Amino acid sequence: MSGDWLYALCSAFTGGPVAFHMPSNKRIPLPFAPESDRVQLGDGYLVRQGGAGLEVYNLRSGAPVRERDIAQEETKYxxxxxxxxxGGRLAYTDVGETVRLAGVTGKTSPLAAIDQDTAATVDFKQAKTWQARWWLSKPVSSWKLMVRNTTSGVTTVVRTGTDARGLIAPSWDGKSPTGSYLFTGEYEWTLTARPADGHGAELRTSGTVTVTGVPPVARPPLRP
Structure with a gap:
């Protein structure tokens, strides 16, 4: 699996290997025999190691377009x-043992959160921090975590970051950027992130967390 794509060795419709694009429910029959150890799937493309080198198939048009062939010597290592x-590119070594990069034409899949682990409650007297993790489908150039008090409607940016690859895992101590604790109560958290390759919209995902255990100097906010 890679992003929105799957590679299957056998399809009930074709009897041979297929690439499957999940958002469009599109099956793309592939022009070679079923193989596992000599095939790797990228985001919208597939690379097969043939007898003379690498075969690069671009799948983004909905058909397996053999976009390039890369000659390689067989190695025993x-x-x-x-x-x-x-969402990245193919990396290979040429006959001079120089590392090369190669890509395919077309856009990558939109940035998405593959999975997440976010606690629904946090007691800052016991846990000290709220730990959260988001696994992403491709690298991002920047991200921001905000929390909004559902009673007052006040939104606070609690964490920001730049480059992240595969995982965003901030640790929040219940404080604002100025160092003061936020109030106890119900909060909606929102994570936004920008794809590093510039393809697709900004990721935006939200959830809720109940905050307790803050120091007694913090008082519940008044309704506006």
Whole structure:
């Protein structure tokens, strides 16, 4: 699996290997025999190691377009190529043992949160911090975590970051950027992130967390 794409060795419709694009429910039959150890799937493309080198198939049009062939010498020390399933490019070594990068035409899949681990409650007297994790489908150039008190409607940016690859895992201590504790109560958290490759919209995902255990100097906010 890579982003919105799956590679299957056998399809009930074609009897051979297929690439499957999940958002469009599109099955793309592939023009070679079922293989696992010599095929890798990227975001919208597939690379197969053939007898003379690498075959690069662009899948983004809905058909397996053989976009390039890369000559390589056979090595006895294992694979001399790999690709980045998080929206990146193919990397390989040429005959002079120089590392090269190669991509395919077209846009990558939109940035998405593959999975997340966010606690629904946090007691800052016991836990000290609220730990959260988001696993992303491709690298981001910047991200921001905000919390909004559902009683007062006040939104506070509690964490920001720049480059992140695969994982965003901030730790929040219940304080604002100025160092003061926020109030106890119900909060809506929102994570926004911008894709590093510039393809697709900004990611925006939200949830809720109940905050307790803040120092007694903090008082519940008044309704506006």
């Amino acid at each position: 294992g694979s001399n190529w790999t690709l980045d399933r998080f």
